[in-house]
Amino acid sequence: MGKTYTRMGDGSVIELSESELKRDLEEGTRDAAERGRIPPLCEDELSYLFDIYSIPYRFVSVDRGNEVVLTYDAATLKIRRVGVLTHRIQSLQIYEKLLGADTLEFDHVDYSFKPVKPIIAYEQTELEQALLVTTIPMFYGAMPNLGSYTQPDGPCLNPMELLPMGKITEARAAQEEMVEHAVKDMVNVASAMYESGADGINFDTTGAAGDTDFLATLRAVEILRKKYPQMCIEVGMAGEFILGMHGELTYDGVRVAGLYPHKQVELVEKAGATIYGPAINTNTDESCPWNIARAATFTKACVENSHIPVHADMGMGVGGIPVVDQPPVDAVSRASKAMVEIARLDGL
Amino acid sequence: MDKEEILKEARKAIIDADKAKAEELAKRAIAEGVDPLEMINKGFRAGITEVGDLFGRGELFLPELILSAEAMKGAADILTAALPKGTKKRRGKIVIGTAQGDIHDIGKSMVVSFLQANGLEVYDLGRDIETQKFIDKAQEVNADIIGMSALLTTTMSGQKALIQELKKAGLREKYKVMVGGAPATQRWADRIGADAYGIDAADAAKKAMELLGEG
Numbered sequence: 001m002g003k004t005y006t007r008m009g010d011g012s013v014i015e016l017s018e019s020e021l022k023r024d025l026e027e028g029t030r031d032a033a034e035r036g037r038i039p040p041l042c043e044d045e046l047s048y049l050f051d052i053y054s055i056p057y058r059f060v061s062v063d064r065g066n067e068v069v070l071t072y073d074a075a076t077l078k079i080r081r082v083g084v085l086t087h088r089i090q091s092l093q094i095y096e097k098l099l100g101a102d103t104l105e106f107d108h109v110d111y112s113f114k115p116v117k118p119i120i121a122y123e124q125t126e127l128e129q130a131l132l133v134t135t136i137p138m139f140y141g142a143m144p145n146l147g148s149y150t151q152p153d154g155p156c157l158n159p160m161e162l163l164p165m166g167k168i169t170e171a172r173a174a175q176e177e178m179v180e181h182a183v184k185d186m187v188n189v190a191s192a193m194y195e196s197g198a199d200g201i202n203f204d205t206t207g208a209a210g211d212t213d214f215l216a217t218l219r220a221v222e223i224l225r226k227k228y229p230q231m232c233i234e235v236g237m238a239g240e241f242i243l244g245m246h247g248e249l250t251y252d253g254v255r256v257a258g259l260y261p262h263k264q265v266e267l268v269e270k271a272g273a274t275i276y277g278p279a280i281n282t283n284t285d286e287s288c289p290w291n292i293a294r295a296a297t298f299t300k301a302c303v304e305n306s307h308i309p310v311h312a313d314m315g316m317g318v319g320g321i322p323v324v325d326q327p328p329v330d331a332v333s334r335a336s337k338a339m340v341e342i343a344r345l346d347g348l
Numbered sequence: 349m350d351k352e353e354i355l356k357e358a359r360k361a362i363i364d365a366d367k368a369k370a371e372e373l374a375k376r377a378i379a380e381g382v383d384p385l386e387m388i389n390k391g392f393r394a395g396i397t398e399v400g401d402l403f404g405r406g407e408l409f410l411p412e413l414i415l416s417a418e419a420m421k422g423a424a425d426i427l428t429a430a431l432p433k434g435t436k437k438r439r440g441k442i443v444i445g446t447a448q449g450d451i452h453d454i455g456k457s458m459v460v461s462f463l464q465a466n467g468l469e470v471y472d473l474g475r476d477i478e479t480q481k482f483i484d485k486a487q488e489v490n491a492d493i494i495g496m497s498a499l500l501t502t503t504m505s506g507q508k509a510l511i512q513e514l515k516k517a518g519l520r521e522k523y524k525v526m527v528g529g530a531p532a533t534q535r536w537a538d539r540i541g542a543d544a545y546g547i548d549a550a551d552a553a554k555k556a557m558e559l560l561g562e563g
Binding site: 008147160211244260285 | 405406407408409410411412414415418451452453454457460461464472501530531533534535536547
């Protein structure tokens with residue numbers, strides 16, 4: 001076998017020999033297993049990944065029968081982001097009618113629950129218009145973004161200013177206050193959008209501001225589940241483990257800081273969500289095979305531990321996909337095939 | 349207690365974030381003739397490196413990291429004061445902030461904690477900072493390093509602008525430049541001519557120490 005064309009986690013092209021490819025796959029799965037205290041991939045799975053990476057084709061796909069649901073978050077933003085001037089509703093139509101999306105997310109450019117609150121009537125009207133010209137199931141989505149509740153953007157003292165001063169008690173109190181504000185906003189916005197016709201609510205990049213972010217989302221999900229028993233609720237993550245910015249917050253008796261996906265999903269399920277989206281960080285200093293072996297190991301353990309569908313986050317910098325604005329098709333298609341067929345995902 | 353035991357205890361005191369114990373060990377090391385620099389590097393700094401590793405794995409959290417950093421600082425101050433005249437090194441200085449237009453400062457603040465834990469004098473400008481302000485502050489405090497964080501692909505160009513502005517002002521050789529943040533990579537750092545890239549907070553502190561010749 002000649003050298004295999006692949007990439008580093010930053011997107012740069014590299015070539016790996018057979019032994020280098022095998023070594024990267026083994027080291028990637030070992031890293032995940034050690035960090036998450038989960039089983040590594042077995043020989044057969046590593047061999048399957050080896051085949052996916054050594055195929056010379058520019059892009060690959062899942063085998064017939066292994067197709068999964070394709071959901072696009074921030075669908076109203078991404079076409080404009082590459083410079084194509086489309087209205088939000090036109091963007092959704094492009095995803096539905098041209099790009100093969102199975103579900104979509106309607107969202108605002110500020111993409112956080114807090115800034116949506118004062119423009120909720122505008123969002124409701126736009127969503128209703130979008131629903132009139134599409135048939136696809138439509139989420140309304142935004143980020144919990146707990147950072148937006150701290151000074152100077154919000155009412156709470158800023159823990160990232162207090163912590164370096166050693167004011168840990170004050171920082172923790174501020175974080176607990178942030179959770180209360182965020183839960184109210186998330187429940188208000190989600191309720192309004194659901195009652196305007198959204199098929200579901202997506203909490204995207206949950207945990208971006210650490211354990212407060214995750215806890216607030218779980219509490220909001222719990223309230224929404226009681227309020228709307230039929231609501232579809234997706235919780236998508238920001239990174240592979242919950243950063244402990246507070247460190248002592250618990251949900252249902254479990255400390256949320258430090259949880260990896262296979263443990264996160266237990267709480268997400270308990271809170272009442274219907275879909276969970278793990279996000280495994282891409283390491284730019286390692287190869288794509290190393291990253292995908294690692295991402296598949298974490299995600300497989302999560303799927304095995306979950307009773308709800310798992311739709312992994314696959315995009316720039318997560319799910320074994322390189323950190324580049326326009327992720328290359330060779331890397332994206334291989335990562336997608338590997339995650340679906342090794343981790344047994346329900347959706348991407 | 350022999351030297352190896354003191355070094356081991358020092359490492360443990362930092363991991364346990366036990367400031368009183370760390371300071372007591374620093375005093376005991378001096379009394380028993382242990383080289384203060386060895387005590388800092390092989391004892392306390394080894395502890396803070398392990399704290400960084402545990403933080404990176406989600407096994408230790410930010411408030412504990414802050415307490416470990418305080419324990420490290422308390423012990424390092426005692427040991428530094430005991431260094432013989434002429435061997436005392438000036439503490440490295442770094443000016444840091446997030447790029448203009450970028451309000452995401454959580455990662456940058458974690459880097460600040462790690463830098464402080466490693467004994468650097470940190471001037472944290474905060475977030476959404478004009479490029480020129482990084483340079484002005486570095487000039488004012490006679491910094492060694494300027495660090496700029498960016499979370500967005502739309503603001504990471506500020507890192508490139510910083511290096512260009514330093515060149516224009518004839519100051520590029522005076523300061524080391526470090527970059528970091530979600531979209532930044534080693535390739536990006538190489539492309540814009542930065543001196544170092546930190547993949548996470550612990551790595552950023554390690555690279556800063558290397559730039560200062562203390563890695």
